[in-house]
Amino acid sequence: MERTAYTTCPLCEATCGLELTMLDGRITGVRGDRDDVLSRGFVCPKGAALGGLDADPDRVRTPRVRRDGKLVPATWDEAFAAVDEGLGRVIAAHGRDAVALYLGNPTVHTLAGNLFAAPLRKAIGSRNIFTASTVDQMPKHVSCGHLFGNPLAVPVPDVDRTDFLLVLGADPMSSNGSLWTVPDLPGRLAALRARGGRLVVVDPRRSRTARVADRHLPIRPGTDAFLLLGMVHELFARDLVTPGALEPHLTGVAAVRDLVARFSPDVVAPACGVDPTAIRDLAADLAAAPRAAVYGRIGTTTVPHGTVTSWLVDVLNVLTGNLDRPGGAMFALPAHSRRGTGTGAGFRTGRWHSRVRGLPEVLGELPAVTLADEILTPGEGQVRALLTVAGNPVLSLPNSARLDGAIAGLDFMVCVDPYVNATTRHAHVLLPPPPPSQQAHYDMAFYHFAVRNVARFSPPVVPLPPDALDECDILLRLIAILTGAGPDVATDGAAQARGILDARLRAGPYGLSLDRLLAEPHGVDLGPLEPRVPEILRTPSGRIELCPEPIAAEVSRLDPRPPEPDTFVVVGRRHLRTNNSWMHNVPALVKGRPLCTVVVNRGDADRLGLVAGGRARVTSRVGEVELTVEVTDDIAPGVVSIPHGFGHDLPGVEMSVARHLPGGVNTNLLTDDLAIDPLSGNAVLNGIPVSLRGRDGGDRTAQVS
Ligand SMILES: Nc1nc2c(c(=O)[nH]1)N[C@H]1C(S)=C(S)[C@@H](COP(=O)(O)OP(=O)(O)OC[C@H]3O[C@@H](n4cnc5c(=O)[nH]c(N)nc54)[C@H](O)[C@@H]3O)O[C@H]1N2
Ligand SMILES: Nc1nc2c(c(=O)[nH]1)N[C@H]1C(S)=C(S)[C@@H](COP(=O)(O)OP(=O)(O)OC[C@H]3O[C@@H](n4cnc5c(=O)[nH]c(N)nc54)[C@H](O)[C@@H]3O)O[C@H]1N2
Numbered sequence: 001m002e003r004t005a006y007t008t009c010p011l012c013e014a015t016c017g018l019e020l021t022m023l024d025g026r027i028t029g030v031r032g033d034r035d036d037v038l039s040r041g042f043v044c045p046k047g048a049a050l051g052g053l054d055a056d057p058d059r060v061r062t063p064r065v066r067r068d069g070k071l072v073p074a075t076w077d078e079a080f081a082a083v084d085e086g087l088g089r090v091i092a093a094h095g096r097d098a099v100a101l102y103l104g105n106p107t108v109h110t111l112a113g114n115l116f117a118a119p120l121r122k123a124i125g126s127r128n129i130f131t132a133s134t135v136d137q138m139p140k141h142v143s144c145g146h147l148f149g150n151p152l153a154v155p156v157p158d159v160d161r162t163d164f165l166l167v168l169g170a171d172p173m174s175s176n177g178s179l180w181t182v183p184d185l186p187g188r189l190a191a192l193r194a195r196g197g198r199l200v201v202v203d204p205r206r207s208r209t210a211r212v213a214d215r216h217l218p219i220r221p222g223t224d225a226f227l228l229l230g231m232v233h234e235l236f237a238r239d240l241v242t243p244g245a246l247e248p249h250l251t252g253v254a255a256v257r258d259l260v261a262r263f264s265p266d267v268v269a270p271a272c273g274v275d276p277t278a279i280r281d282l283a284a285d286l287a288a289a290p291r292a293a294v295y296g297r298i299g300t301t302t303v304p305h306g307t308v309t310s311w312l313v314d315v316l317n318v319l320t321g322n323l324d325r326p327g328g329a330m331f332a333l334p335a336h337s338r339r340g341t342g343t344g345a346g347f348r349t350g351r352w353h354s355r356v357r358g359l360p361e362v363l364g365e366l367p368a369v370t371l372a373d374e375i376l377t378p379g380e381g382q383v384r385a386l387l388t389v390a391g392n393p394v395l396s397l398p399n400s401a402r403l404d405g406a407i408a409g410l411d412f413m414v415c416v417d418p419y420v421n422a423t424t425r426h427a428h429v430l431l432p433p434p435p436p437s438q439q440a441h442y443d444m445a446f447y448h449f450a451v452r453n454v455a456r457f458s459p460p461v462v463p464l465p466p467d468a469l470d471e472c473d474i475l476l477r478l479i480a481i482l483t484g485a486g487p488d489v490a491t492d493g494a495a496q497a498r499g500i501l502d503a504r505l506r507a508g509p510y511g512l513s514l515d516r517l518l519a520e521p522h523g524v525d526l527g528p529l530e531p532r533v534p535e536i537l538r539t540p541s542g543r544i545e546l547c548p549e550p551i552a553a554e555v556s557r558l559d560p561r562p563p564e565p566d567t568f569v570v571v572g573r574r575h576l577r578t579n580n581s582w583m584h585n586v587p588a589l590v591k592g593r594p595l596c597t598v599v600v601n602r603g604d605a606d607r608l609g610l611v612a613g614g615r616a617r618v619t620s621r622v623g624e625v626e627l628t629v630e631v632t633d634d635i636a637p638g639v640v641s642i643p644h645g646f647g648h649d650l651p652g653v654e655m656s657v658a659r660h661l662p663g664g665v666n667t668n669l670l671t672d673d674l675a676i677d678p679l680s681g682n683a684v685l686n687g688i689p690v691s692l693r694g695r696d697g698g699d700r701t702a703q704v705s
């Protein structure tokens, strides 16, 4: 019989509430839940395709163990015994640092990952902990760590109450927001403009978000730090610095003024490619707006000075008095969190360093760019075994051909993942979590970045089949193995997860409980964001430290230089129907025009003799790929765009739709594992120098930088 069920979309950071139509244990229809307290009926094409993703015939539902070179079905007991044997062997012979862990993006979406990834990291006892954070947002954590003493205190634009929103290096109309849980952003931006507010977008591409903006400023990739330094300079020069209510909670304003003194708009303009008048006007508009917020994402983090850029975003919020006030950039207060005391030990990085490149630890992990080095370089502490949870590093990390080869040579690999993909095809043991319909959901991570305080718990809409294992149990059994309790420990992960969540809700700021949330399938609205300074701060001074020493030192090394002539750089892009590397196997999401193309500026294409629909070769220091060309006026000259997450046609991949996508290539064959943001170790994925030529090459080659 057909029935209706409510759940939370687990696919992106917007955390939409969904109304599902269920028939015989399958999702047959998906709509946005109109009664949802946060998403109010919004749904995107990915959420609408949840049924297809949930029931994907290529989804692995039985554990696999490698026998005679093949990944063959096994029982859970056999699989965990193989893990115990394999990891035990490596640890006994080479010690715990020989085991590396890579946690991928969905670990912050699942209850299992949110609750049990931390104890898993601890149980491994290795310095070689890696996550997708260092190919994503680590610069923001480092900058917030230094500013607020609290790396998880990331302010978000209070879009529903603001008058002026400045977006840099983000395309939330395509991504639906990131470090900003903001379902129905299209509706919220339309409301902003309808009430007379303005949206300005800084992006080398005329992205979907740029298209709905009042103003689009193209910028040279990787140079937002210079634009923002010029704006901060202008605020001081025009006496527009007005921290307002933040004043008593602030130190370091004068130091920032001294630091930016050499970065006038005229000095930075040639480096970032934005006209000095435009920089001055932008600073003036930001200062003049009654309530304003500055927001930066991938184009401000996965770039050479990601931490400095992320810091400048919040320096602007602070100096204009917009941090922590309604309509500005505010901090959420999740129902499962605790209020702080306003001071703490502060933040530091580099408590240990990576063995090969000496890169500093950040938040207990090492930069993912150096995973291949740690596997390939012989010596004491060499990585010989890898455990991945919800990650596809072979497609996601830079210089992935090298990483793929490194992973292929490991002694032992365990993957917790529902697909045999580019990465997990190398597994010795594959442990598949159940599909979304069979997992409980509560967004422990994303409520920290929500535009409104809400709480929603979604129990599984389909009971777990007897031969499946909740992902909480998968992780708990791995923890048991790694702590020496053996492969046969009985766990009750789902119940344990509920217990922990209930306790945290009860101890939390709103005194909620799991029972209360179970009774409210559309979520509980806990109100608009409220000021949290100073309580959220954890700096030793109890103040916002606006000019932290490590960041100041990095700024003093910056050199605003114009780019070399005739060079190309590559940037990414996201499409509404994708999510990183793992949604290309759902026919509804990949139908139509191929999504993986190289987008080239019309003038550049003409000069190089490239034509729309023709082929181009793109070459970087580390590799070369060939793609179909799209020609447009919507990208700055000298910039080309290629999306990431494609390139599934590798031997052994069991994703029958994704494998055969026309033209899909892995852009991370081009990105360079040596290019990092020094303060966070984050990968540089945007602004990588490349050369570009038609398939027949010849004399139409642009210069490589
Ligand atoms: N060039 C370039 N590279 C990029 C980016 C870019 O913009 N440009 N973006 C970067 C960013 S922001 C990110 S976050 C990373 C992502 O990097 P990764 O996290 O390594 O990659 P994903 O593609 O998100 O892979 C998610 C994996 O989780 C699996 N999975 C899905 N659901 C579940 C589940 O419920 N449980 C478990 N255990 N597994 C599940 C999927 O099958 C897939 O293997 O990529 C980065 N790489
Ligand atoms: N549909 C969809 N949604 C997603 C994902 C997905 O793959 N598909 N992935 C999810 C994940 S893991 C993340 S982290 C978020 C990311 O969320 P966003 O950051 O909003 O994602 P992008 O669409 O990559 O937007 C980055 C923008 O930065 C621009 N850009 C590149 N380099 C620069 C630069 O140097 N300066 C400036 N100013 N701009 C630059 C690019 O042209 C692009 O428009 O999206 C999440 N949501």
Ligand code: SF4
Pocket: 009, 010, 011, 012, 013, 014, 015, 016, 042, 043, 044, 045, 046, 047, 048, 176, 183
């Ligand atoms: S916006 Fe994100 S959370 Fe909402 S339906 Fe789409 S994928 Fe799901």
Ligand SMILES: [Mo]
Pocket: 105, 136
């Ligand atoms: Mo991400």
